[in-house]
Amino acid sequence: MIVVDTNLLAYFFLGGTGTAPARDVFLRDPEWAAPMLWRSEFRSVLIQYVRQGHLDVEQAILAYKMAQRLLAGREFVPDPAAVIRLAAASGCTAYDSEFVAVARQLRATLVTSDKAILAAFPNTAIAPARWLKTGAP
Numbered sequence: 001m002i003v004v005d006t007n008l009l010a011y012f013f014l015g016g017t018g019t020a021p022a023r024d025v026f027l028r029d030p031e032w033a034a035p036m037l038w039r040s041e042f043r044s045v046l047i048q049y050v051r052q053g054h055l056d057v058e059q060a061i062l063a064y065k066m067a068q069r070l071l072a073g074r075e076f077v078p079d080p081a082a083v084i085r086l087a088a089a090s091g092c093t094a095y096d097s098e099f100v101a102v103a104r105q106l107r108a109t110l111v112t113s114d115k116a117i118l119a120a121f122p123n124t125a126i127a128p129a130r131w132l133k134t135g136a137p
Contacts, residue, residue: 001031001074003103005096005112006041008128009034009070013063014049018113021128025111028132033074033106035098042067076102090120100124109137 002025011018012026026032046060055063078101086097096114100121103110110125112118117125126137 001033001106001108002029002131003099003106003108003110004032004034005099005110005114005117006034006038006045007113008111009038009042009067010045013067014045014055018128021132024132025128030070031074032070033076033102033108034071035078035102036075037095037098038071038075039068041095076105078102078105086121092116092120109135 004025007018008022008025010016011022042064046055046064049055050057050060078098082101082104083094083097086092086100087094090097092100096117099110099112100117103124109131110117110121111128111131112125113127114125118127123137126134
């Protein structure tokens with residue numbers, strides 16, 4: 001099991017420059033987990049795609065339902081104290097720190113393209129291409 005951030009989910013379901021690595025990550029480990037926050041973040045991404053004309057509303061709803069099915073049973077609420085401590089120590093947002101907190105809670109790797117998270121948490125987070133080569137941060 002790996003923890004994935006919303007960007008990886010968006011690339012996987014919506015396309016873009018990170019789609020091929022996201023799909024390769026899924027093929028290697030399809031057991032994805034995330035904090036419950038992914039739902040709100042992903043809905044925000046979907047609305048951006050709708051407003052930019054890349055998706056219609058029904059396509060956005062379908063993408064959300066598919067992501068929900070993928071993460072079913074592997075959505076977690078991180079310890080709030082851990083999130084606050086991680087965000088305060090790293091300078092990352094509390095939102096981003098939720099993904100790190102869940103990864104640490106599960107003793108799993110966080111696969112992300114977020115440069116700030118990768119820099120702040122090199123023992124927890126890893127970029128998709130590097131994870132595909134090594135499997136660990």
